[in-house]
Amino acid sequence: RTAICLFTRDLRVHDNPVLQHAARADRVVPLFVLDEAVLRRSAPNRTAFLLDCLRDLRGSLRALDAGLVLRAGAPATEVARLVEEVGASEVHVAADVSAYAQVRENNLRQALTDCALLVHDAVVTAHPPGHLVPSGKDHFAVFTPYFRRWSATPLRPIAAMPEALRTPRLRTGKLPTREELCPGELSPKLPPGGETAGRDLVRRWYAEGVADYGDLDGATSRLSPYLHFGCVSPIELIDQAGDAEPERAFVRQLAWRDFHHQVLAARPTAGHRDYRPRGSRWREDPEAFQAWREGRTGIPIVDAGMRQLATEGWMHNRTRMITASFLTKTLHLDWRLGAQHFLNLLVDGDIANNNMNWQWMAGTGTDTRPNRVLNPCRQAQRYDPEGTYIRRHLPELADLPTRALHDPNRMEPEQRVARGYPPPIVDVTEANAHSRTAR
Numbered sequence: 001r002t003a004i005c006l007f008t009r010d011l012r013v014h015d016n017p018v019l020q021h022a023a024r025a026d027r028v029v030p031l032f033v034l035d036e037a038v039l040r041r042s043a044p045n046r047t048a049f050l051l052d053c054l055r056d057l058r059g060s061l062r063a064l065d066a067g068l069v070l071r072a073g074a075p076a077t078e079v080a081r082l083v084e085e086v087g088a089s090e091v092h093v094a095a096d097v098s099a100y101a102q103v104r105e106n107n108l109r110q111a112l113t114d115c116a117l118l119v120h121d122a123v124v125t126a127h128p129p130g131h132l133v134p135s136g137k138d139h140f141a142v143f144t145p146y147f148r149r150w151s152a153t154p155l156r157p158i159a160a161m162p163e164a165l166r167t168p169r170l171r172t173g174k175l176p177t178r179e180e181l182c183p184g185e186l187s188p189k190l191p192p193g194g195e196t197a198g199r200d201l202v203r204r205w206y207a208e209g210v211a212d213y214g215d216l217d218g219a220t221s222r223l224s225p226y227l228h229f230g231c232v233s234p235i236e237l238i239d240q241a242g243d244a245e246p247e248r249a250f251v252r253q254l255a256w257r258d259f260h261h262q263v264l265a266a267r268p269t270a271g272h273r274d275y276r277p278r279g280s281r282w283r284e285d286p287e288a289f290q291a292w293r294e295g296r297t298g299i300p301i302v303d304a305g306m307r308q309l310a311t312e313g314w315m316h317n318r319t320r321m322i323t324a325s326f327l328t329k330t331l332h333l334d335w336r337l338g339a340q341h342f343l344n345l346l347v348d349g350d351i352a353n354n355n356m357n358w359q360w361m362a363g364t365g366t367d368t369r370p371n372r373v374l375n376p377c378r379q380a381q382r383y384d385p386e387g388t389y390i391r392r393h394l395p396e397l398a399d400l401p402t403r404a405l406h407d408p409n410r411m412e413p414e415q416r417v418a419r420g421y422p423p424p425i426v427d428v429t430e431a432n433a434h435s436r437t438a439r
């Protein structure tokens with residue numbers, strides 16, 4: 001019996017049920033398909049991180065006596081070709097939720113006529129979408145009851161890593177270089193990809209980081225890209241968390257991740273259409289959108305977030321919320337514009353977390369208080385009280401007093417001009433008054 005282990009968003013050898021099940025066959029062929037349709041849409045930042053992940057996975061598989069076969073093209077065609085070549089009777093793959101992942105699975109099913117397709121749950125998320133549902137419904141639309149059920153439901157056992165893999169001799173294919181695969185511009189400060197880097201980060205996080213969890217000035221895990229590509233297992237992360245409050249708060253965030261995945265799995269159109277249509281009327285204002293994208297709105301906390309995104313391909317959750325609220329509820333621009341810009345840069349960018357969070361902020365998603373609006377000045381005072389975050393990402397303002405960083409109305413015009421920093425593109429208080437419950 002020969003099995004193909006098709007890696008997708010599960011680029012790890014630890015706690016990987018796909019690999020574990022495939023390894024029970026007499027021979028196993030680990031495969032990754034550089035999927036043209038995904039790469040066309042993928043941000044250069046994500047593609048660069050993916051290449052790191054594949055290099056690392058290849059090394060880990062080598063330590064198990066196996067090679068990682070690389071093919072490029074449409075997954076269904078490439079998998080069917082390899083099935084023929086090695087005489088495989090089964091293909092193992094992880095279940096995934098986006099509309100595209102569901103199409104991929106259907107295409108695989110159709111292409112594999114004499115070969116079983118085995119789809120494994122709880123690889124990408126801790127609890128599989130569709131397993132936890134309220135009675136009579138196909139998904140939870142509100143987080144709190146979901147979280148109650150999520151916390152009370154046992155996780156699957158951790159999958160053992162195979163000791164060694166028996167693989168047929170095959171040409172594995174060369175890993176493309178960054179230049180070959182991501183011709184676009186990369187953010188200058190990208191994290192290194194791969195399971196080895198991810199597991200190191202987890203160790204450091206639990207040993208040193210989690211105790212200060214939550215601060216805008218740095219203290220979150222930064223595990224999101226590793227979770228996105230499956231370099232670390234959400235189940236292992238939950239399993240290793242202790243009972244202290246910061247660790248519980250961290251695990252709750254992992255439940256948010258599962259929550260958005262189960263919404264998208266049940267409503268794949270929510271990736272691009274309003275989950276709860278509210279007849280929103282978005283303005284068109286290309287200049288304001290451009291200023292937001294470039295981090296030149298004249299509102300320091302918004303601009304600091306947008307500059308962090310451009311430089312690191314990552315942004316702190318608090319500034320993701322502030323910048324998204326600013327785009328949709330202060331500038332009244334369509335959430336899809338903002339979501340797409342984030343997807344163009346985020347190393348952790350995925351439709352479930354990104355687009356469902358954007359909808360949450362825009363008031364078209366699962367927020368039970370869809371009218372809430374964030375006031376960026378008050379948010380800056382509360383979450384960046386010393387202005388450390390703003391100073392780090394807007395070095396041109398570093399010498400200004402903190403009150404001027406929190407509230408652009410307290411910045412003197414000549415201070416702005418001297419630093420080449422723009423005046424606010426909008427009167428936040430007035431613009432937010434259009435949206436009802438300004439906080």
Ligand code: FAD
Binds near residue numbers: 225257260342353357
């Ligand atoms: P930590 O605070 O250390 O949290 C641990 C993990 O929990 C994260 O790695 C992530 O997997 C998960 N998590 C945390 N917060 C959320 C959340 N609100 N929703 C879902 N999962 C969460 N996250 C993405 O992974 N990809 C995205 O494309 C993405 N886009 C976002 C867009 C907007 C407008 C907003 C408001 C949030 C978005 N998030 C996204 C969620 C969140 O901002 C990031 O997951 C988080 O900032 C990643 O940093 P971290 O790993 O240090 O998080």
